[in-house]
Amino acid sequence: MKLLHIDSSITGTNSASRQLSAALVAALKAAIPGLEVIRRDLDANPIPHLDSKRLPTVRPANAPEGAVGIADEGGSDVLDEFLGAEILVIGAPMYRHGLTASRLPARPSPTRRTGRSGWPAASV
Numbered sequence: 001m002k003l004l005h006i007d008s009s010i011t012g013t014n015s016a017s018r019q020l021s022a023a024l025v026a027a028l029k030a031a032i033p034g035l036e037v038i039r040r041d042l043d044a045n046p047i048p049h050l051d052s053k054r055l056p057t058v059r060p061a062n063a064p065e066g067a068v069g070i071a072d073e074g075g076s077d078v079l080d081e082f083l084g085a086e087i088l089v090i091g092a093p094m095y096r097h098g099l100t101a102s103r104l105p106a107r108p109s110p111t112r113r114t115g116r117s118g119w120p121a122a123s124v
Contacts, residue, residue: 001035003028004085008042009093021091028087038081047078 005025009015029035056063082088 001032001087002085003035003037003087003089004081005037005039005089005091006042007039007091009091010043011093012043015091015093017091017093021089025089028089035087038085040078040081 003025005021007015007018007021009017012018025037029037052064056068
């Protein structure tokens, strides 16, 4: 069984969300023998946002005609980790009592792949 542990706080070891998510992962590891943990730190290794430069590479059917895309930069690896995990633990920080758009909610956009993540080829 695989667990994907995602942290996105920018405050490192002082982060309450990192401490809470690590404690949850440790408890799950103790309770589930053989649990494989994959960890992704979005502060240390950010995933680029999906933009017009990446669209031709990621979703060619939706790119403007003649557009040339740039490298995927690990987006497929992220999607593979996400789709391969049976358990997902997200350490999401709350700055000023809310999630910030640049830390977590925008992160799934690079994982959108035609035919692999529920996005049909004809979607906009």
